[in-house]
Amino acid sequence: MYEERAAPLPYVVAWRSVTSHGSAPTRVLPDGCLDLIWRDGTVFVAGPDTTARIASSSPGSRYAALRFGAGTGPAVLGIAACEVVDRQVSLEAVWPAAAVRAIAEAEDPLAALTAAARRRWRGTDRAMVALGGAARAGLPVGVVAERCGLSSRQLQRRSNAAFGYGPKTLHRILRMQRAVALARTGESFAAVSAEAGYADQAHLAREVRALAGVPLTALLR
Numbered sequence: 001m002y003e004e005r006a007a008p009l010p011y012v013v014a015w016r017s018v019t020s021h022g023s024a025p026t027r028v029l030p031d032g033c034l035d036l037i038w039r040d041g042t043v044f045v046a047g048p049d050t051t052a053r054i055a056s057s058s059p060g061s062r063y064a065a066l067r068f069g070a071g072t073g074p075a076v077l078g079i080a081a082c083e084v085v086d087r088q089v090s091l092e093a094v095w096p097a098a099a100v101r102a103i104a105e106a107e108d109p110l111a112a113l114t115a116a117a118r119r120r121w122r123g124t125d126r127a128m129v130a131l132g133g134a135a136r137a138g139l140p141v142g143v144v145a146e147r148c149g150l151s152s153r154q155l156q157r158r159s160n161a162a163f164g165y166g167p168k169t170l171h172r173i174l175r176m177q178r179a180v181a182l183a184r185t186g187e188s189f190a191a192v193s194a195e196a197g198y199a200d201q202a203h204l205a206r207e208v209r210a211l212a213g214v215p216l217t218a219l220l221r
Contacts, residue, residue, distance in 0.1 A: 004067075007114060010124055011070035014110055017063040025056035027219070029180065029212055030173045032132065032163050034073030034081055036091070036117065037065040038109035043091040043100050045077060047084025048164035050173075052212045064110035066117055071128035071162025076120045081164035128162040131155070135171040136178065138197040176211045179204060180219055189216065 004015035030049040037046055040061055057063075074081050077094055091100045099116065106112035127148040134144040144167060145155040156166045163170050179196040183189065193204035208216045 007066055007117075009066075009072070009114075009117060009121055011068065011072050011129070012117070013067040013069070014114065015063075015065050015067060016110060017065075019057045019059055019061040021059040023059070025054045027052050027212070027214070028055050029177065029219075031177055032069070032135075032170050032173050034068045034077070034084070034164070035065050036068070036073070036077070036113055037063060038103060038106075038113060039063050041104050043103050043113075045084055045089045045091060045094065047087045047089065048081050050086055050165060050169065051210075052214075053086075064113060066110075066113050070124060070132045071159075072124055074162060075122040075125075076117050078120070080161040082160040085164040125158075125162060127155075127158060131159060131162075131167060131170070132174070135167060136174045138171060138175065141167045172207065173211060176207055179208065180212075180216070183216055183220055192216075 001020065002015065002017045004013050006012075007014040028049065029052050032048060034048055035046040037044055039057070068076065071081070079094055091103070103109060103112040103116060127150060130148055131144055134147065139147075141152055141155065145152045148155060150158065159166050159170060165173075175196055175198070179192050179198070182192045182195055187195070189204060190201050193199075193201045196204070198204040198207065205215065208214075208219070212219055
């Protein structure tokens with residue numbers, strides 16, 4: 001069972017999950033986000049992924065989490081996203097043990113996570129929100145930097161801190177996410193490649209395999 005909804009904070013999604021008996025491992029695609037996760041009484045940070053990872057857990061395992069989009073997670077956690085790329089880190093390595101224990105032992109872990117995030121919320125970085133939108137639109141890095149009032153080097157540094165990687169990698173990941181979403185609506189792969197901004201269908205296939213680890217057809221099964 002998996003369910004998600006918008007959290008009370010901008011660009012943040014709240015989600016819950018319970019692993020059912022017989023569930024197969026899940027392929028988690030990179031999405032440019034950072035997650036704060038409660039799992040069976042432990043709390044950890046799942047950093048932004050650069051490629052897909054395989055997630056598995058014991059039957060009956062419960063999850064409650066916040067997924068931070070638009071580069072909003074690092075300000076809440078107090079660490080740069082590039083410090084946790086492709087990693088899962090115990091929240092006790094970042095926050096005081098007492099604060100983590102209160103979440104771990106909470107009757108409603110999702111409410112506790114949300115309350116903790118609210119207390120540490122610092123608002124959104126307009127430049128990083130703009131970067132996320134521009135990456136989805138496939139705009140060149142130079143154009144994005146100019147719109148944000150930053151040099152290309154400044155944009156790279158800010159992007160690394162907010163998303164865990166630079167604008168070009170972020171663009172590749174968000175383009176792949178869009179392509180998968182379009183393919184799941186039943187569009188042909190040729191139409192998907194054109195609409196998502198790939199050079200051709202072969203380009204789409206190479207990028208999906210590089211980032212997801214399997215062909216697009218496997219993701220749709």
